[in-house]
Every structure is written in C-alpha cells, then in structure tokens.
Amino acid sequence: MSRVTAANIDKALTVGEVAERSGVAVSALHFYERKGLIHSQRSAGNQRRYHRDVLRRVAVIKVAQRIGIPLAEVARALAGLPEARSPNARDWSRLSERWRQELDERIQRLTQLRDQLSDCIGCGCLSMTACRLRNPGDELSEQGPGARRWEGPREQPGDAG
Amino acid sequence: MSRVTAANIDKALTVGEVAERSGVAVSALHFYERKGLIHSQRSAGNQRRYHRDVLRRVAVIKVAQRIGIPLAEVARALAGLPEARSPNARDWSRLSERWRQELDERIQRLTQLRDQLSDCIGCGCLSMTACRLRNPGDELSEQGPGARRWEGPREQPGDAG
DNA sequence: GATTGACCTGAACAATGGTTTAGGTTGCAT
DNA sequence: ATGCAACCTAAACCATTGTTCAGGTCAATC
Numbered sequence: 001m002s003r004v005t006a007a008n009i010d011k012a013l014t015v016g017e018v019a020e021r022s023g024v025a026v027s028a029l030h031f032y033e034r035k036g037l038i039h040s041q042r043s044a045g046n047q048r049r050y051h052r053d054v055l056r057r058v059a060v061i062k063v064a065q066r067i068g069i070p071l072a073e074v075a076r077a078l079a080g081l082p083e084a085r086s087p088n089a090r091d092w093s094r095l096s097e098r099w100r101q102e103l104d105e106r107i108q109r110l111t112q113l114r115d116q117l118s119d120c121i122g123c124g125c126l127s128m129t130a131c132r133l134r135n136p137g138d139e140l141s142e143q144g145p146g147a148r149r150w151e152g153p154r155e156q157p158g159d160a161g
Numbered sequence: 162m163s164r165v166t167a168a169n170i171d172k173a174l175t176v177g178e179v180a181e182r183s184g185v186a187v188s189a190l191h192f193y194e195r196k197g198l199i200h201s202q203r204s205a206g207n208q209r210r211y212h213r214d215v216l217r218r219v220a221v222i223k224v225a226q227r228i229g230i231p232l233a234e235v236a237r238a239l240a241g242l243p244e245a246r247s248p249n250a251r252d253w254s255r256l257s258e259r260w261r262q263e264l265d266e267r268i269q270r271l272t273q274l275r276d277q278l279s280d281c282i283g284c285g286c287l288s289m290t291a292c293r294l295r296n297p298g299d300e301l302s303e304q305g306p307g308a309r310r311w312e313g314p315r316e317q318p319g320d321a322g
Numbered sequence: 323g324a325t326t327g328a329c330c331t332g333a334a335c336a337a338t339g340g341t342t343t344a345g346g347t348t349g350c351a352t
Numbered sequence: 353a354t355g356c357a358a359c360c361t362a363a364a365c366c367a368t369t370g371t372t373c374a375g376g377t378c379a380a381t382c
Contacts (some may be wrong), residue, residue: 016358026359027341033174045348045360066274071339096282103275107268113227114264116344121257133224177328182373187329189372208329232369
C-alpha cells in the first residue's frame with residue numbers, strides 16, 4: 001500500500017515494541033494507559049497499536065519521574081496540552097521549565113535542611129527545644145497527605161535498556 | 162515513693178503523652194514499635210509505658226524522615242547502637258554525619274539533573290538519542306526495587322504541633 | 323459502681339507505582 | 353492447521369508509611 005520508505009514510518013507500534021524502544025515494561029505501559037498518560041488505538045483483535053508519538057510521551061514521563069513529579073501531575077500536564085497531542089518542542093519547553101522550577105525548589109529545601117543538619121552535628125541539640133532541625137516551618141514543611149513523591153529513577157528490574 | 166522533684170523525671174510516659182510531646186500520632190507510635198524503631202514496657206494492664214528517652218528517639222526518626230531515610234534504614238541505624246540504647250550526643254553525631262552525606266549526594270544528583278534539564282529546555286532534544294536527559298547512567302541512575310524514599314516531612318494531618 | 327476517656331489488638335484501607343498471576347485470545351510462522 | 357510467542361483483562365500482590373475501624377479493656381473520676 002504505502003511506499004517502502006513510508007512503510008516503517010507509518011507503522012503502528014505494538015506494546016512490546018514500545019516497551020523495548022522506550023525501556024519501560026509492558027505492564028507499566030498498561031498502567032500508564034489506565035492512568036490516562038498515554039493512549040492507543042486497538043487492532044481488529046483488540047490489541048494495542050501505538051502511534052510513534054507515544055515514544056516521546058513516554059520519554060517525557062520518564063524524565064518527569066526522575067524529577068520527582070507524580071504521575072497524576074504528569075497526566076494533568078499532558079492532558080492540558082491543546083488537542084491532547086503528544087508534546088512537541090514548544091510544549092516540552094513549557095513543561096520542562098515548570099518542572100525545573102519545582103526541582104529548584106526541592107533542591108533549595110534539601111540544601112537548607114543539609115545546612116541545618118551540618119550545624120546540628122555533634123551539638124547534641126536534638127534535645128533542645130530551640131533546635132531549628134526539630135522545628136520545621138521556617139521555610140520548610142511541605143504538606144500533602146496523598147501526594148508523596150519519590151526521588152529515584154528506578155531502572156527496569158526486568159531488563160530493557 | 163520517689164521525692165517530689167524526681168517524681169516527674171522518673172515518670173514513665175503513656176503513648177498519648179509521647180504523641181503529644183513528640184507531635185507524632187499514636188497510630189504512628191504503634192507503627193514504629195511494630196517496626197522496631199521504638200520500644201516500651203507494659204503496665205500491669207498491658208498499656209505501653211515509655212522511658213523519656215523515646216522522645217529523643219522519635220526526634221531522630223523525624224529528622225531522618227525529612228532527610229528521606231526510609232524507616233527500615235533508621236531502624237537498622239538505631240538497632241546498631243551499642244546496647245540498643247537511645248542515641249546520645251555522640252551517636253547522633255555519627256548518624257547525622259552519615260545521613261548528611263546521603264543528603265549531599267542526593268542534592269548533587271538532583272542538581273545535576275536540574276542542569277541537564279536546563280540545558281534541555283527548548284532544545285527539543287527529547288527526540289534525540291544522544292540527549293543526556295534521556296540517557297541516565299553518566300553518574301546518575303539509582304537502583305533499589307524496594308527502597309523508595311520520599312521527600313517531604315508530612316506534618317501531622319490530625320493536629321499535634 | 324458506673325461512666326468516660328484513653329488504651330489495646332488486628333485487619334482493612336489509602337496513596338503511589340507498578341509487577342505478577344491466572345486464565346484466555348491473537349497473530350504470525352511453519 | 354497447528355504451535356508458540358505476544359497479547360488481552362482483572363485482580364491480587366509488593367513496598368512504604370501510616371490512618372481508620374471494629375470490638376473490647378483499663379484507669380481514673382464522680
């Protein structure tokens with residue numbers, strides 16, 4: 001049907017292909033789809049078929065994960081794109097700038113904590129009421145009962161580089 | 162029995178008192194005990210009675226939490242103390258120095274990530290194979306399938322300042 | 323002695339980010 | 353046409369850090 005050169009370009013990807021190319025487990029792709037982070041068409045036999053754009057989307061997800069953005073927020077950000085399309089360079093620019101700010105703030109909080117900790121080491125002040133380390137709230141203290149966010153990237157335990 | 166001045170000093174604390182003084186919920190104290198982070202005696206009626214040392218122990222736990230040390234590691238560290246006693250100033254010095262190093266490393270990883278992200282913003286390189294952001298492993302990449310660690314301190318939702 | 327608040331236990335639930343398992347279907351190759 | 357790998361779903365499970373609930377006990381006060 002299509003010319004030979006276009007054949008590979010237009011070809012829809014199976015979930016296994018996306019897993020291999022993105023380095024994300026098939027189960028994770030299913031999970032992302034349930035959470036509305038990615039989308040797929042279905043083949044006649046109900047199997048997922050992905051547009052190549054999904055690779056970029058997954059790449060964005062992976063970077064966001066490393067930054068520590070919870071999936072729910074990534075989902076919101078991706079859903080906020082006009083026409084729910086995959087992020088292009090401009091979209092990525094906006095997203096990454098926002099997330100870099102969050103990352104910056106996180107680094108600042110941790111740095112402040114580290115400095116307080118350094119002050120505190122060896123002083124035994126953990127017993128004192130006035131210890132800054134024991135009394136957050138200066139500029140620290142971050143709420144969010146449901147919104148924990150992890151830190152690590154957590155490579156695939158299975159394999160898939 | 163004991164002199165009036167010593168009465169308050171020797172008095173064992175109930176779980177409610179520890180909760181109030183430490184700013185940690187009773188349920189959390191139960192949880193910490195199940196995990197071996199704190200210990201208690203029992204009254205004749207099977208109620209927990211805490212030595213005042215537990216307050217210091219809980220303080221250490223709270224600081225470790227803010228740093229992002231998982232409870233299992235805190236438990237190990239506290240268990241590693243000679244005679245399983247509550248940490249004194251010297252113990253705290255050792256612990257906090259170790260944890261400060263971890264915090265430092267974490268800050269370094271995040272800073273590196275932020276710099277990569279800054280480089281990446283607007284360049285659209287998310288599509289390129291060579292993008293450093295998409296290819297961790299330079300000095301990043303942190304394993305550990307079971308050992309996620311959170312970031313935030315998570316103030317008590319109930320109350321208890 | 324009765325009431326009330328604090329306490330006890332064990333189990334279920336919550337949130338995040340998935341993996342694993344069980345049982346069944348598709349799709350491609352031979 | 354048959355076999356095998358890859359796919360499908362739903363539900364259960366893992367880890368972490370607790371909270372909440374149900375059902376019952378303890379302790380102090382009136």
